[in-house]
Amino acid sequence: MNKAMGNDWQTIISLGAEGGSITLLGKEQHPGQWVFKKAVNEMNFDDLEDETFQPTESTEEVRTLKSPLSNLGNEATSWEKAIKLLDHYPWPMLNPREIHPAFRKRVWIALQKEVKERYGDRIDSYRLNKWSKLCLPEYAPKIVTLSTWLKNSTHTTVLTGAGMSTESNIPDFRSKEGWWNNIDPRTVATTDALRNNYDLFHEFYSMRINGLRECTPHKGHEILADWEHKGHIQAIATQNVDGFHYAAGNENVYELHGSIHKFRCENCAKSAEEEDFLSKSNCKYCGGKLRPGVVLFGEMLPEGSWSESLSHFRKSDLVIVIGTSLEVYPASQLPQMTNGKTVYINVEVNAHNHNFDLIIEGKAGEVMKLVDELV
Known part of the structure; x- marks a missing residue:
């Protein structure tokens, strides 16, 4: 009344x-x-x-x-x-x-x-939920909680994984229709494949590079860029190699697993061009094999990206993890390096994700769009 x-x-x-x-x-x-x-x-x-x-x-x-x-x-x-x-x-x-x-x-x-x-x-949170039910009856309580934490945080760091980019229609190389339905990419993206099965290694990464040309950052990437520009988030650490965070406008991005848009010689480490790799040319300096600048299984993470990311996590009062199963070490350990609140957003939630302060099941872009409406 x-x-x-x-x-x-x-x-x-x-x-x-x-x-x-x-x-x-x-x-x-x-x-x-x-x-x-x-x-x-x-x-x-x-x-x-x-x-x-x-x-x-x-x-x-x-x-x-x-x-x-x-x-x-x-x-x-x-x-x-x-x-x-x-x-x-x-x-x-x-x-x-x-x-x-x-x-x-x-x-x-x-x-x-x-x-x-x-x-x-x-x-x-009990009292905030009472307010949110009257003020924002169309929003789920968890969305309201995350938006509140984000607005009140003084230092927020985001960790993203493959689930952040699937909404950009990046090809699933392990789908039933994919070329790689009988091969686990984790057996191809290795130093062993680079050295001993280069034809398979080259074919796999050539397909990934060509497939990315048809894909662009989605609304979730754009929201993260906007949040950084408004001061809501201070850094993004990503396990993705697609470069979409940079393409969307983020600046403080730490690519833990490298970039698929950079190329170098495996032998002398000199830089190379994308067309040289795709044409399967050898290094023009030493004749070695060319490779994309991604971190392969069996390699160390880039020291600079890792140390900068770790520094941000340690001083964050809010950490948001989006679209990663947290199964790949050592990136999986980063959320544990904060004393602040932790949030996990993913389509699937596993038992080992239950130590987060807030868990939201859903697609990255859809969840972030709702949160953005309240920030």
Whole structure:
């Protein structure tokens, strides 16, 4: 019921506890133009159901209010001023009861700002979930939680794997229709194959290179780039070699397994061109075999990318892992190097992923699009 006290005054926000309430009222004078005022009933903060809450001067002020719905002054003619009417009270810590449908997103944005500036971790997930159910009924609680953590984080690092790129239609070399349905790529992408079965090695990577020409970064890659530009994330460590994070616009990217777009001689390590590799030419300097600049099974990770990634994980208060089974060592150990919150996003969740603070099952792009709508 949104109508309150007649005269077209409607409830914008109703919150409180068993012993009383605070209500922000609004009246639409012209389409899109509202005037607001607050109504305060006697409050009993002993009923807030939040043992972690510490009284402040503002709570003492509310305790002294004894006249039900008598404090109706302080009209506001803008939403920014209307929210300030509540700032005398610890309103994020109260129990939300009703929120006007037209103001749900604006209330959520104001709540996020107030929580970040004044309360931080003192507002628990239980209470945030109560707010989110009223403000964002169309979003799953886990999406809301991740968006909240992301907005409040001061240093966020992302780790991505193959599941991040499958939505870009990168060919599945192990599918029933694929050329490699009878060969495990993990037996081809090895130093042994490079040295002793170069024809198979070359054919495999030539197919991967040509297949990537038909693929582009998807919406999830673009969202990560946008988050970096807005300061929501500080670094991306990726197990992928496709270069899509750079192509989408990210700058602080650490390619743990190298890049399939760089080429060198296996013998003398001199750089080479893509067309030289695809044409199966030998190194023009020493005659050695050419290879893409990816990390093969049996090789060490690039020292620079690994050390920089490790540094970011250690100082992160939020780590988001997207689209990796975490089965490949040592990249699988990176999420354990943080003391911050950890989030796992993947289509499939295995038993060994259950040590994360938050697990979201779903496609990377779809999950990130929902989170992005709330950030």
